[in-house]
């Protein structure tokens with residue numbers, strides 16, 4: 727199957743217009759069939775040795791999301807203390823999650839034991855299973871953008887709070903808490919770039935020819 731020019735352009739449009747969404751969530755429910763498409767796109771991500779180490783915990787319940795939010799508050803306060811002076815104030819001013827505003831939360835996990843001890847491609851570097859779950863996150867994020875759904879990754883939370891809130895067993899790693907929902911708009915550029923926190927680096931400074 728060949729991708730034609732319109733299809734190629736559509737993919738790049740999705741890639742460049744995908745954003746990490748923290749605010750702007752609408753309370754409208756996410757239709758089941760749309761969420762299913764997005765999760766199926768995540769499930770078609772590449773994975774080391776085809777181990778498909780992910781599970782997707784879909785959370786709509788407000789009380790459970792309140793527990794996740796409480797976990798965020800703890801880690802967020804710890805994080806603020808790590809920045810100095812002006813940077814700390816700027817950090818405190820950022821909205822860095824939409825846990826209660828987005829109608830759906832999805833926890834993408836990694837079952838590090840899924841296909842036994844020895845996995846093709848994970849023998850030299852055992853963390854490859856975690857990277858595979860991150861590939862699922864990225865597929866989900868892009869598919870959601872193609873559905874005009876916002877996604878926000880909230881990593882300012884300890885794995886154990888997520889485990890506790892969702893009853894996730896000890897051997898499963900909660901890789902990502904994702905807020906998902908319809909949005910009023912998408913920002914044109916990353917919010918951290920817009921706020922002057924960090925600029926987008928120049929590609930030419932990152933591409934090395936032949937040697938580092």
Ligand SMILES: Cc1cc2c(cc1C)N(C[C@H](O)[C@H](O)[C@H](O)COP(=O)(O)O)c1[nH]c(=O)[nH]c(=O)c1N2
Nearest residue numbers: 744745746748821822823879880881882916917918
């Ligand atoms: C692994 C990981 C973890 C996080 C993020 C991303 C990734 C990849 N990002 C989103 C991040 O800030 C954002 O992707 C960049 O600022 C670039 O912006 P766009 O995604 O292009 O909008 C993020 N954002 C946020 O508000 N709270 C968070 O806890 C996190 N955590």
